[in-house]
Amino acid sequence: MKPFGMIPFFIPHVGCPYVCTFCNQSRITGQSGISHLTPDYIKDTIADYVGSKRNDKYWEVAFYGGSFTAIHTELQHQLLAPASEMLKSGIIDGIRCSTRPDAVGDEAISLLLSYGVKTVELGVQSMNDGILVDAKRGHTAQEVVDAVARLKQRGMTVGVQLLPGLKGETWETILETAIAVVKLEPDFVRIYPVLVIENTELADQYRSGEYKPLSTEQAITYCAFLKEWFEQHNIEVIRTGLQSSEELDSGNSLVAGPYEPAMGELVINEQYKQRIERCFDEHFSESFSESSFGDQYTYNFSTLSNHYSYKVECRTHVNNIDRLMQNRIVISYPRNLTSKVRGLKNRNILYFQEKYPQFSIDWCEDSTRNTVRCCIDGLQYVL
Template sequence: MKPFGMIPFFIPHVGCLYVCTFCNQSRITGQSGISHLTPDYIQQTIKDYVGTKRCEKFWEVAFYGGSFTAIPKDLQHKLLMPAYEILQRGIIDGIRCSTRPDAVGDEAITLLQSYGVKTVELGVQSMNDGILFDAKRGHTAQEVVEAVTRLKQHDMIVGVQLLPGLKGETWQTIIETAITVAALQPDFIRIYPVLVIENTELADQYRVGEYEPLSTELAIQYCAFLKDWFEQHGIEVIRTGLQSTEELDSGNSLVAGPYEPAMGELVVNEQYKQRIQRCIDEHVSQYKYSLSNDCFNLTEYTTYENLGFSRVNADNTGCKDKTNNDKTNYIGNNSIAIKHNIIISYPRSLTSKVRGLKNRNVLYFAELYPQYSISWCEESRRNTVRCCIDGLQYVL
């Protein structure tokens, strides 16, 4: 498939029926107002983006920043018509917009489709009604369910935007949102950890101690869990973390919160870290169980498949058993000295993702498991990431 070529037009706050506690689109995008979005401006901008690269990408116009289907119909017509004309001429491949879950009735969807809009992104944020109420979203989780269902019934491509870290967020509400959204089977998801932006109610709450933003590490953990969960359910996560902008990078608009230009990379690092850790912990747990039952047959460990790993025949792993008793781990009352030998192998293309940005995963496991022998091996013949423990190999 061709890579996407997004042609964004921001309509900050236009059509928004409520002022959410966290939102200041003008600050985030560095734009205010839409008076410049004339038909000529829209068409010229599209042509400038596409240029001579028409065949290199799947070009799509995107109206972001407001609640598109909640703005007056005549303004929708004014914005959509120039893009639709370009679409009919074959210069672009599609049009999309973002909007609220409670603003996509049948009539609104019909209007979008009449102008060739095929993709709608919904600002969902959370599927916990308490969090939505505190954030002054003005819609409920049930309205999200109805909106996604209705859009899919009209054969629209549906995206969902989530904001982990709103006031009241916990691991329980994160899991609640993950399960409920996955059941709706949207086509793709964006995940943006909450940032405290200047001139918002959330900034006021933060300054008086009523709101505590996520730490960077917790934001990464939330995002990694959500991304893993959705990918396991066949839903693509196309972005994690806000795109870097001059306004955010300057520090003038950002009050607090987990802003990381490399958030997407850090989340993938965390995904691999969690997979490796689950694999090691499960192996050690099973080893302890075997010792306590006087059973030393490591090939009987079968619980990894339940964690999403695939086990490879140990006879063909290529892993060397480097037993070394210079460091020990005493198991239960058996007083048996054990040093687990772990080899994590990966293709060159995934080196930075598995080892982590600035070797963060390598350092993490060295500190967490100082009693084990852990090797990190880049192998050109690999096309998957594997964890070899005591001669048994598992695909992550």
């Protein structure tokens, strides 16, 4: 498959009937207004992006930042027409937009389809109604369910955007959202931990002590859980954390919160850290069954631990049973996963050294395998 090439057009706040407590799109994107988005500008921008690389990527125009289907129909036509023209002429491969769950009625979907739009991303944020009310979203969790069903019935590709860390968020509400989103069966998910942006109600709540943002480590943990959960249910997570921008990097707009340009990498690091630690828990809890096969034993591990499930099978000779508690551990991985397993700046290695000083842990590249393995006293766990 070709790599994805996105051609973004931001429409901050246009069409939004509400002002959410966390939202200041102009601050996040560094852009205000859409008067520059003329048909000629859109076509010229597309041509500049594609250039001589037409066949190198799957090129897709994306209308982001606002509630696209909630803006005036006339403006939707103005924005979609030049993109649709480029689609029909074969210069791009697709068009997508982002919008609100309560703004995708049958007529709105028909308009999108008439211009060749095939992908719609919904700003869901949470599936807990209390959190949605506090954030002044103006829609309910049930409206999300209805919107996804309508879009999928019309053959649209559906994405869901989540904002872990809103006011009132707990592990219970994270689980509620995770379970509910899986039931929706979206095609993909984006996860953006909440940031406190200047000139928002959330910034006022933060300064008054009414709202406490997630720490970076909390955000990484929430995101790692959500990503692992969705991936286990065959739902792709295409992004975790906001994309780095000059406005956010300058610090002028960011009041507080877990802004980390490398959030995506840190979340993957956390996934591997938790997988390795679950191997430790399973092995040293001795919560396994054993059945004799002549001079061998087979160990079957099947568990639901910390909301994750996995199954591993491995064998060892009877003569090796007395070696099970020698605490020698080898983590092996292919070269292309080295940074993901060891962690950014070796954060995972340092974590295990500090938490498990009694263990001898070797971290080894193994170019003969394409999977990550945790070997404890001869027993192998595939992560």
